[in-house]
Amino acid sequence: MNFSARSKLGETDSGSVVGQAIAHDSARGHVSGKALYIDDLPEPAVTFHVAPIMATSARGRLLSLDVEEVRASEGVVAVLMAGDVPGCNDCSPVDFDVDPIFASETISFHGQVVGAVIATSHLLARQAARRALIDIASEVPLVEAAAALAADARLMPDYAFQRGDVTAGFAAAAHRLNGRIAIGGQEHFYLEGQAALAIPGEGGDMLVHSSTQHPSEVQHIVARALGVASHAVQCEVRRMGGGFGGKESQASQWAAIAAIAARHMGAACKLRLDRDDDMMLTGKRHDCLVDYEVGFDGEGRIGVLASHFAMRCGYSADLSLGVCDRTLFHADNAYYLPACDLVSARLRTNTVSNTAFRGFGGPQGMVAVERVIDAIAWHLGCDPLDIRKRNLYGVMGLTTPYGMDIDDNILPELVEALERSSDYRQRRSAISAYNTASPVLKRGLALTPVKFGISFTLIHLNQAGALVHIYADGSVALNHGGTEMGQGLYIKVAQVVADEFALPLEAIRITATTTAKVPNTGPTAASAGSDLNAMAAREAARTIKARLVDFCSERYQVPAPDIRFVDGQVVIGTERLSFGDVVREAVRARISLSSTGFYRTPDIHWDRAAKSGRPFYYFAYGAACSEVEIDTTTGEMQVRRIDILHDVGASLNPAIDIGQIEGGFVQGMGWLTTEELVFDEAGRLRTHAPSTYKIPVASDVPEDFRVALWQSPNRRETIYRSKAVGEPPLMLAISVWSAIADAIHAVAPGEQVGLHAPATPEAILAAIKAIRHPGGERP
DSSP, rough: OOOOOSSSOOOOESOEEEEEEEEOOTHHHHHTTOOOOGGGSSSOSSSEEEEEEEEESEEEEEEEEOOOHHHTTTTTTEEEOOOOOOOOOOOSSSOOOOOSSSSOOOEETOEEEEEEEEEEEEEEEHHHHHHHHHEEEEOOOOSSSHHHHHHOOOEEEEEEEESSSSHHHHHHEEEEEEEEEEEEEEEOOOOSEEEEEEEEEEGGGEEEEHHHHHHHHHHHHHHHTTTTTTGGEEESSSSSSOOTTTTTTHHHHHHHHHHHHHHHHSSSSEOOOHHHHHHSSSHHHHHHEEEEEEEEHHHHTTTEEEEEEEEEEEOOTTTTTHHHHHHHTTTTTTBBEEEEEEEEEEEEEEOOOOOOOOTHHHHHHHHHHHHHHHHHHHHHHHHHHHHHHBBBBBBBBBOOOOBBOOOOOOHHHHHHHHHHHHHHHHHHHHHHHHHOOSSEEEEEEEEEEEEESSSSSGGGGOOEEEEEOOOOOOEEEEEEEEEOOSSSSHHHHHHHHHHHHHHGGGGGGOOOEEETTSOOOOOOOOTTTHHHHHHHHHHHHHHHHHHHHHHHHHHHHHGGOOOOOOOTEEEEEEEEEEHHHHHHHHHTTTOHHHHHEEEEOOOOOEEETTTTOOOSEOOOEEEEEEEEETTTTTEEEEEEEEEEEEEOOOOOOOOHHHHHHHHHHHHHHHHHHOOOBBBTTTOOOOOOOTTTOOOOOOGSOOOOEEEEEOOOOOSSOOGGGGGSSSSSSGGGGGHHHHHHHHHHHHSSSSSOOOOBOOOHHHHHHHHHHHHSSTSSSSO
């Protein structure tokens, strides 16, 4: 069956660029240094630089802020505080919370911004900011999730999904297990830090160049801070040096401060955070404590699961409602739960407000249930893969704990295919023999699945707009509301537009995302960019194409069905004209060659209070098989081989998709193995980049890294039947974490492994110690 879903009117054929492995549009610029980021943009002749003044305590009342020494510092031209905000001193992305741009009374986390220095250089601004004298009546902060849970410090009410009779399920279960897992947070560590350049214009206008995933939100928050209407603020983003969720809501404060400074000075102002300051001042992946109890039969089939997620949200809500909800949406991962009680507690702590991160809460839910599966296997003495396969959706039921029927499930056959292609059974036997003969080095193997829901559960975010212009020479300018974070969104959308007009890709000019062209867009998430924006762009292109077809039909007296777009030409009956010639004729005939396009995801609805609906348009699936080796004397770990089979539907660009799978996997591996965030008792972040915060490097990636795409068009009507690929691959890395636990299990088969995440050498050693002495205290 042909799933390309081309239009019948003015049909294009041959030479399609959709589905081709085409390089990223900025690839040459990235490697040559010619790709411009915020700090590379030419600055107006008069440009000032802004640096934040940061609180020295994690909790307390701000008694005074003495900035006299700051004002007297070299290069300083002004100091801003809460009273200098022309409009609303708030940068919250939600209506029910308050995130002050400049804290003025209450200090809620260490480093919270209380003011800003405007100076003639970035360095002078930073140096002067350190000279502020801040007097805070300090209080004992709540730092860790366990402490917040004990203090009943809720940021918002708990939320839960329940199904079936949990009490009866446990009473009837042949086997029961319980445990606790600590799952760490993660720093986004984008290559380009938070940055903004604000340039004032006429009549109160403000142009803001922001490194943000959500230009519309930056526009609205900057307008609110300046006390102007949104039409007076333009937010522009050509590219970001990575975002991963960390520039969705978190970019707004820095853009607002830059804009307030520009308004105050009547001149351009730029703010870019130092890496250490960025780590201190911006939210991270939500860390959590998970307590679980599971009941299952002698074959390992789950009858009932109770999981409680105690999630550290930080001092304010930010995006925690959606993040923590998505943890529950994915607390089943790929497995049918006949009875369950899945609860999320959203905890207030005196730490920076945690925020979106690739996977948006889903990874935490999946890690927990994969540990449950491993625990069942260890208890029964079974291969964990067999327990996984027995509990998969499709083998068991097809309704999720939140009542959504799964109508696109491919996991049973995908997992079987990866089991064969990775030689799982043969390698399992070989590893067992190796471990028996090796007293110090132990190897582990794990094959874990992923089922990830695609759509924003806040339904109004599932919309996108686009703008397409065709100029008189036949060249095309493309603009849409999605932002380019390095994930290849721009090139994929350009491929779709090129295909509509049957033009070579170089005929399409990709222009910077700007709120002046496409308004009211949602945030760009790596898992929904093409789904939304490519559809909107295709709608705009088809509108123009229909006008050209009507024009040609009338001018040449040829029925519309006999007009086709082929290889840069327009075939009109028996005559062929170049696309450029047709466009020039259309311009002379006063035909509009500009159009907007709009798309909203169909068939999705979610009533959060009633806990009913279809929150996801479809699911993306995948599986990974990881082999690791650990040293039981040092806790060192090495990944030996990775096999991935991932579902991207009918790929728009296989090269981009494979790159996203590889990159997402490695980022997930870093979260679960090396990236550890440490706060001290005073609430100060003690991990610094890159000295003590360790992201994966080239040597952490195995030479044997095999990635294959599952060849199956999306059953839902997405753009060319493709699937989102940015976020789901991160969770494939859970296979590495499970493989480490499998290697530790080889130290004392039959015992439960108390491995937490991240599985650093220290964590691995602690788990080995506990499994060797099962009667002792577990880590």
